[in-house]
Amino acid sequence: MNPETEELFSAIVKNQSDKILRICSVYADEEHRINDMYQEVLLNIWKSLPGFRGESKIETWLYRITLNICLKQKLKLEKEKKKFSSMDGIQMDRIYENTAGRKVQSERLYYCISKLKEPDKAVITLYLEGLKYKEIAFILGLTKNHVGVKISRIKTDLFHCLNRKSV
Amino acid sequence: MNDQELFDLWNQKRFESLWTDQNKDRLDRSISELDKFKKTISRRNMREIVVALILIPLFLYMAVVMEPLLSKIGAVLMVFAAIWIIYKLIAVSKTRIEPDANMDVAEYLTGWQRYLLNEKKLLEQVLSWYILPILIPAILFIYGFTAFSIWFLIELLILFGIAWLIFWINRKAIQIYIDPKIYDLEKTIELFSDPDFKDDD
Numbered sequence: 001m002n003p004e005t006e007e008l009f010s011a012i013v014k015n016q017s018d019k020i021l022r023i024c025s026v027y028a029d030e031e032h033r034i035n036d037m038y039q040e041v042l043l044n045i046w047k048s049l050p051g052f053r054g055e056s057k058i059e060t061w062l063y064r065i066t067l068n069i070c071l072k073q074k075l076k077l078e079k080e081k082k083k084f085s086s087m088d089g090i091q092m093d094r095i096y097e098n099t100a101g102r103k104v105q106s107e108r109l110y111y112c113i114s115k116l117k118e119p120d121k122a123v124i125t126l127y128l129e130g131l132k133y134k135e136i137a138f139i140l141g142l143t144k145n146h147v148g149v150k151i152s153r154i155k156t157d158l159f160h161c162l163n164r165k166s167v
Numbered sequence: 168m169n170d171q172e173l174f175d176l177w178n179q180k181r182f183e184s185l186w187t188d189q190n191k192d193r194l195d196r197s198i199s200e201l202d203k204f205k206k207t208i209s210r211r212n213m214r215e216i217v218v219a220l221i222l223i224p225l226f227l228y229m230a231v232v233m234e235p236l237l238s239k240i241g242a243v244l245m246v247f248a249a250i251w252i253i254y255k256l257i258a259v260s261k262t263r264i265e266p267d268a269n270m271d272v273a274e275y276l277t278g279w280q281r282y283l284l285n286e287k288k289l290l291e292q293v294l295s296w297y298i299l300p301i302l303i304p305a306i307l308f309i310y311g312f313t314a315f316s317i318w319f320l321i322e323l324l325i326l327f328g329i330a331w332l333i334f335w336i337n338r339k340a341i342q343i344y345i346d347p348k349i350y351d352l353e354k355t356i357e358l359f360s361d362p363d364f365k366d367d368d
Contacts, residue, residue, distance in 0.1 A: 022180055044268045051269070065268040068275040075351040106179040118358050122272060128177040140359075141271035158173065 005049050012045060012062065019059075020066050023125050026113050027070040041069045056138065063131065064139050067122055105162070112161035116154065123147060124154045212256050219249040229308070238311025244304035255296050259289060273359045280352045287345045290337040298330045 017038075024037040044065050052061055113121055119140070126136045133147045140147075223246050230242035266278025305326055313319040 022177065025180060048267065048269050051267070061269055064271065064275075067272055068268045068270070071272065071276070071355065072279060075348070075355060106176045109173070109176040110180065118355055128174060130174075139271060141273050155170070155173070 235311035241308030
């Protein structure tokens with residue numbers, strides 16, 4: 001990899017890490033798993049960077065890679081987690097019932113998003129990252145109109161989920 | 168709750184503790200492990216190709232010097248088998264292309280599914296492209312000079328044992344690693360191509 005590309009990679013790691021991690025944290029709930037997912041995303045960015053031709057904005061390109069890798073990694077994790085899934089649900093609900101405060105609301109939001117269907121999860125994380133409908137449509141291979149319809153429906157579901165047990 | 172509050176909650180999550188020098192080391196290690204993995208695969212292919220290349224002159228020589236006709240036929244067939252395996256290994260390494268992560272989600276998942284189906288097909292067909300092309304000439308070659316004897320039966324048993332082991336390992340790899348992944352991918356692809364998700368309203 002040439003020095004310019006290396007520099008670009010360092011800039012991505014420095015400036016985009018939080019965005020990548022936020023998306024990863026929707027697809028995994030334990031810190032070490034989020035971190036593993038994040039490493040995998042970075043690894044794929046590193047591999048794909050020489051092929052980036054600037055046809056889309058670098059951020060859109062990053063979101064595509066992040067979403068693809070998180071989704072793929074999640075499929076891997078689901079297998080390991082299946083046996084613990086029933087316990088997970090109980091523990092999460094207890095946490096949200098017993099703890100108060102804004103940080104908990106934020107955690108609750110991530111929890112509610114993680115319970116959405118995969119396509120809805122992808123749409124809403126990109127929306128909350130501030131992407132325009134057109135960019136979300138480009139990343140997911142949808143139409144702009146459909147993205148709009150999806151978002152308003154998902155938001156209703158999210159508000160409902162957040163209000164259900166928020167303190 | 169309004170939209171802005173939703174955005175605020177989303178952006179509130181912080182990860183300062185996650186990116187450290189230790190992570191940088193891990194990433195470096197992952198990159199070098201990936202390179203190592205690729206090198207291991209190409210070294211394994213190279214090793215198989217080198218063995219096949221050694222077998223070609225060896226069995227050509229055998230075909231000339233061995234007297235029994237069946238051994239001669241077996242040796243010639245073994246040469247063809249070696250050439251076939253070299254061709255197959257090279258062809259397979261060319262088709263092993265992982266999908267580009269810079270695709271839209273549905274394309275990317277379908278790309279992975281295609282990649283895994285190719286791997287599955289390759290492992291399923293190991294009998295026809297790897298085991299039988301070697302096993303048949305080997306049996307002919309040995310039978311040519313041992314004829315039907317206790318030694319022939321022992322060698323036959325060993326050959327079948329090895330062939331069965333290779334076949335079994337490949338089947339297990341399909342059952343344990345590939346099929347569950349293909350199933351999970353299928354389920355996710357279905358969700359992404361659900362008319363409710365895909366159709367324009």
